[in-house]
Amino acid sequence: MKETTGFICDESYFWHQMGNGALNQRAGGWIQPDTHAENPETKRRVKNLLEHSKYIENLHQIGPRSATRDEIGMNHSMAYADRIKELSDAGGGDAGVHAIVGPDSYEIALKSAGGVLTSVETVMEEKAQNAYALVRPPGHHAEPEEGMGFCLFNNVAIAAKYARQKYGLKRILILDWDVHHGNGTERAFENDTDVLFMSVHQENIFPKGRGDITYTGKGNGEGYNVNIELPAGTGDEGYLYAFDELIEPIIDQYAPELIFISAGQDASRFDPIGRMLVTADGYYQMASRVKKLAEKHSNGRLVAAHEGGYSTAYVPFCTLRVIEALRGKHSPVEDPFDLGFHEGPIYPHQKEAVQRAVDVQKVFWNLK
Numbered sequence: 081m082k083e084t085t086g087f088i089c090d091e092s093y094f095w096h097q098m099g100n101g102a103l104n105q106r107a108g109g110w111i112q113p114d115t116h117a118e119n120p121e122t123k124r125r126v127k128n129l130l131e132h133s134k135y136i137e138n139l140h141q142i143g144p145r146s147a148t149r150d151e152i153g154m155n156h157s158m159a160y161a162d163r164i165k166e167l168s169d170a171g172g173g174d175a176g177v178h179a180i181v182g183p184d185s186y187e188i189a190l191k192s193a194g195g196v197l198t199s200v201e202t203v204m205e206e207k208a209q210n211a212y213a214l215v216r217p218p219g220h221h222a223e224p225e226e227g228m229g230f231c232l233f234n235n236v237a238i239a240a241k242y243a244r245q246k247y248g249l250k251r252i253l254i255l256d257w258d259v260h261h262g263n264g265t266e267r268a269f270e271n272d273t274d275v276l277f278m279s280v281h282q283e284n285i286f287p288k289g290r291g292d293i294t295y296t297g298k299g300n301g302e303g304y305n306v307n308i309e310l311p312a313g314t315g316d317e318g319y320l321y322a323f324d325e326l327i328e329p330i331i332d333q334y335a336p337e338l339i340f341i342s343a344g345q346d347a348s349r350f351d352p353i354g355r356m357l358v359t360a361d362g363y364y365q366m367a368s369r370v371k372k373l374a375e376k377h378s379n380g381r382l383v384a385a386h387e388g389g390y391s392t393a394y395v396p397f398c399t400l401r402v403i404e405a406l407r408g409k410h411s412p413v414e415d416p417f418d419l420g421f422h423e424g425p426i427y428p429h430q431k432e433a434v435q436r437a438v439d440v441q442k443v444f445w446n447l448k
């Protein structure tokens with residue numbers, strides 16, 4: 081196996097258009113629109129930083145293929161896929177709550193899902209130990225029949241179903257650290273034991289009514305869905321405490337054969353639509369821990385797929401740190417926003433929130 085990290089990106093990802101707007105709102109309300117929060121700049125600057133720092137030379141760059149209609153059909157109805165195509169061909173429209181389709185968005189979304197499929201093939205066929213897919217549009221909110229939260233097709237859900245089918249995997253883990261709940265991915269696997277979904281997110285943020293800690297899956301899948309809700313203002317130590325108490329022990333017991341990260345860097349402390357305080361170093365530490373778990377259980381196989389993250393200045397640094405952790409090599413790039421003091425202390429109410437999730441999951445897993 082090559083001790084390297086695959087990097088999957090495509091120029092078209094930056095050409096998907098959400099139009100003008102204000103934060104998460106599209107143009108047309110009471111406020112003069114400028115740029116919608118989900119615009120190409122944040123993600124393009126991740127690529128720019130990799131290139132400007134030359135860190136990209138440490139990565140194995142791979143162009144993505146497009147997902148086929150049948151692959152999209154593993155997680156979405158054909159009627160929904162057709163609707164996205166029709167809207168896209170017509171120059172744009174709405175695919176659901178906060179799910180804007182622009183011209184050519186259908187083809188770009190196929191390539192976004194395809195980027196995560198390419199990543200799976202890369203790690204399963206041992207062309208790289210792990211991979212980072214800088215894809216756009218993101219996927220984790222997309223439900224089978226409905227787009228949501230800037231997501232059209234559920235890239236990670238499609239890729240996990242593909243990995244299960246093509247490589248016969250029996251235990252796949254998806255860790256979603258985007259600040260919002262990964263409702264679409266939860267829906268995709270709520271009945272399943274062979275895909276364990278874990279979402280660590282800000283409580284009561286988006287979508288409304290989803291991500292409650294008491295929802296643990298259903299039918300055979302009960303016990304294979306882990307929701308961890310953290311209060312607004314949680315920083316690095318709070319997240320790492322959730323890793324200590326829940327995420328790592330459960331992953332150790334599940335022993336996955338392949339790990340996905342739904343990598344939303346919108347839990348960062350500068351995010352305009354999230355209220356968490358994770359630093360670039362916090363992201364480095366979380367990614368390092370997942371990498372170690374992958375090395376222990378899944379022969380290092382780990383695919384990180386980009387989800388949200390809306391600070392154009394900070395997401396590039398957070399994402400660089402995630403990629404450094406996957407690659408196992410530091411860059412010379414310093415975090416210019418590191419103020420030199422510890423910014424992520426943990427408070428009692430944050431520990432209590434983690435412990436409430438521990439109490440729910442104790443029924444299914446051996447936890448302290």
Ligand SMILES: [Zn+2]
Nearest residue numbers: 258260346388
């Ligand atoms: Zn998000």
